[in-house]
Amino acid sequence: MTGARASTGTSPPSAHAGQPLDQILRERFGFEGFRPHQEEVCRAVAGGADALLVMPTGSGKSLCYQ
Structure with a gap:
């Protein structure tokens, strides 16, 4: 597949690790x-899982990718 990337299943270290999501x-x-x-x-x-989010335009997807 063109453009396909393998996933290691790990997330990069975060400056906010351990901080509650609602606080962030x-x-x-x-x-x-x-x-x-x-x-x-x-x-x-944040727990290291892969995710696919399909929602309408303007529903807040971008925040999930930050």
């Missing part, structure tokens, strides 16, 4: 709460 959301992004599905995806990715 407030301090880094200025939001008081997650939109539907954002927290679930962010927790999965």
Whole structure:
């Protein structure tokens, strides 16, 4: 497959490791709460899982990829 990449299943070290996601959301992004599905995806990715998020335009996908 062209453009395919292998995944090691590991995440790069984070400057915010161990910090609660809701705290990061407030301090880094200025939001008081997650939109539907954002927290679930962010927790999965922070835990080292691969994730695919399919949501409509304007629903908050970009935050999950930060």
